[in-house]
Amino acid sequence: MSGSMKNGGEPDSLSGKLDQDIEEIGRRLGGSSDLAVKSLVVSGRYPSALVYLEGLADQTLLQTALESLMRVPGDGGESEAVQAGQPPEDDLLRRICERVLTTGGSSRVKDFNELFQSLLSGDSILMVEGQSEAIAAGTGGAEERSVGEPTSQAVVRGPMEGFTENIRTNISQIRRRIRDTGLWSEKYIIGRRTHTEVAVLYMKDIVRPEVLEEVRIRLGSIDIDGILESGYIEEFIQETTFTPFPTVFNTDRPDTAAGALLEGRVVIIVDGTPFVLLVPALFVQFFQSAEDYYQRADISSLLRLVRVISLFISMLLPALYVSLTTYHQEMLPTAMLISLAAQREGVPFPAFVEALLMEFIYEVLREAGVRMPRTVGQAVSIVGTLVIGQAAVDAGIISAAMVIIVSLTAISSFVIPSISMSISVRIIRFGMMILAGSFGLVGIFFGCVLLTVHICSLRSFGVPYSMPFAPAAEDEWQDTILRVPWPRMKRRPTTAVAGNRQRLGKRGHKGGGRS
Incomplete structure (x- = not known):
């Protein structure tokens, strides 16, 4: 031949x-x-x-x-x-x-x-x-899903279209929102067998060069036989694997990706998945929603406060219940203590085992609801919450107070906009319960200090994960837990290049009214 x-x-x-x-x-x-x-x-x-x-x-x-x-x-x-x-x-x-x-x-x-x-x-x-x-x-044109509503980050007010599995469609959705020649794109082929196309998007005059270069180095160092989803890329490029917290943000909303580009972040789009990656990621970013920027500043600030409170409820409420009922009964009001004692009179397990058992059952029901077909998923939820919960209380296996605690914890976890952060909080919750069952409030305090130190030690593509609180950047607190009105957000965050952080023009500084 x-x-x-x-x-x-x-x-x-x-x-x-x-x-x-x-x-x-x-x-x-x-x-x-x-x-x-x-x-x-x-x-x-x-x-x-x-x-x-x-x-x-x-x-x-x-x-x-x-x-x-x-x-x-x-x-x-x-x-x-x-x-x-x-x-x-x-x-x-x-x-x-x-x-x-x-x-x-x-x-x-x-x-x-x-x-x-x-x-x-x-x-x-x-x-x-x-x-x-x-x-x-060029005759490529396989069947693909049309643009639909985002499923993981729903909003009440805002665009109702999400990314698809086609990389070119996803890039076009971003370009329709940012019609600027400064939006540049780079192409990578990753995977020895899948030859998956990966696109890196950034604003040339806003992105920090060191962040962009780090993205290029990490993507270029990936050597694997196949890339089937952006989660593969995320695990390769994340800063560290020994942390429960996500250091790479993912979204299926084009408006969120466009907003991140205008803040100097880099967007990584992988062919075959509707979830794109945004880097660098900050801890406070996971509690912000795209809808925050479409509502008035006071409404957005209230919603963000609700999310932060829900974070502590989801992470600490079962641990606080275990510590107070086991070690610190004197901190409870007398009427509440008598009521809890009466409920737990016939319960055969200590509070820690009871909380651990209920949390595990909830995780099983939650996973079953996700994996079951939609036609029977709702029935599984009803059976789990009503039948099993009520039957367990009537049988004296679980106290009614514990059912309330677990229900509040579950509902609070759904308030967090980012699913990846919500899963991290679920993992931390079990660790907090173990510390509370072993050392009471002292264990909870030690766990919170340990988490704070750990968050402050993390970095995402060279940017401190705890920015803008540690190190402190007071000029960026205007868009963290609270949000000021748009006319007052004059500067981009630290993720943007130092020479181009001015967001508003001269007309934007004056607020409303006609000139």
């Missing part, structure tokens, strides 16, 4: 013999049933074949390409090539690429590596007898 050979004995370049090259493609794909070969004659005398994978190639674009190829002119174009000193065969491929194929991006492939990369991306490969090169026609 002609053509250069790889180390494994497989040919690297095309042989120029049509039947032989088609046979080699079929052999490498294992005779796959979705491999289609359409034979045709180009320019009236060149035997050719159009090779594509069914399901990856759009049938409309494919039909257009076939009709165009059947109308390739004959000898007239070849005489021009001979006068220019070019071989007629080379002119044929050039004319097909430049003048015939109108299906989008068409390029010439020189070896089997480029051929299979294009073929597996949905392109159709045109091979001509006697040619050691082929043409990849």
Whole structure:
């Protein structure tokens, strides 16, 4: 077989013999049933074949390409090539690429590596007898989900469209919101077998160069056989794995990604998933919602305060119940202490075991509700909350107060906008209960101090995770737990480059009213 050979004995370049090259493609794909070969004659005398994978190639674009190829002119174009000193065969491929194929991006492939990369991306490969090169026609157009409403970060007021699994659709949604030439995009191919396309978006004049360079280094160092979701990328590029807190923010909302770009963050989009990554990420960012910027400042500030309070309820309420009922009964009002004692009179377990058991049952019910089909998921929730909970109280296994504690904890965990942070709080909750069951309030205090020190030690792409509180940046407190009105948020956060942190123009400084 002609053509250069790889180390494994497989040919690297095309042989120029049509039947032989088609046979080699079929052999490498294992005779796959979705491999289609359409034979045709180009320019009236060149035997050719159009090779594509069914399901990856759009049938409309494919039909257009076939009709165009059947109308390739004959000898007239070849005489021009001979006068220019070019071989007629080379002119044929050039004319097909430049003048015939109108299906989008068409390029010439020189070896089997480029051929299979294009073929597996949905392109159709045109091979001509006697040619050691082929043409990849842009016919990719597999079935995909249309733009729909975000599912993980719903809002009452704001855009109701979310990202999809198509990387180009996701990039276009961001560009529709930021119509600026400063929005730049870089492309990466990651995964030795999946060849997953990854796009890095940033505002050239706002992003910090050291952050962008760190993103490039970490993405370039990934060496894995496959990337199927952005979670793969997240684990490779995160600062440290020994922490319950997420140091990379993910979202399925284009407006959230656009807002992050305008603050100097970098957006990482992975083909095949609607969840994009935003870096660097700050701890306070996980308690902010896109809706905060669409409501008035006073309403947004109230909602953020509710989320912060819900954080402490979800993380500490079961631990406080265990410590107070086990070690610090004197801190409870007498009436409440008598009521709790009466409820726990027939309960066979200590408060710590009771809380641990109920929290575990809740996690089981929550996971079952997620994994069960939607038609029966609601029924599982009703059975778990009403039947099992009420039956456990009537049987004297669990006290009614503990059911209330676990219910408040569960509801509070759903208030946190970020699912990744909500899961982290659920993990910390068990640790706090263990400390409370062992040392009481002293254990809870020690756990809170340990968490605070740990948060202050984390960094996300060189930016302190606890910014703008530690280190303190008073000029950025205007958009943390509380939010001031837009006319007062004049500067971008520290995530933006130092030379371009001015957000408002001169007209924006004066507030409302006409000039």
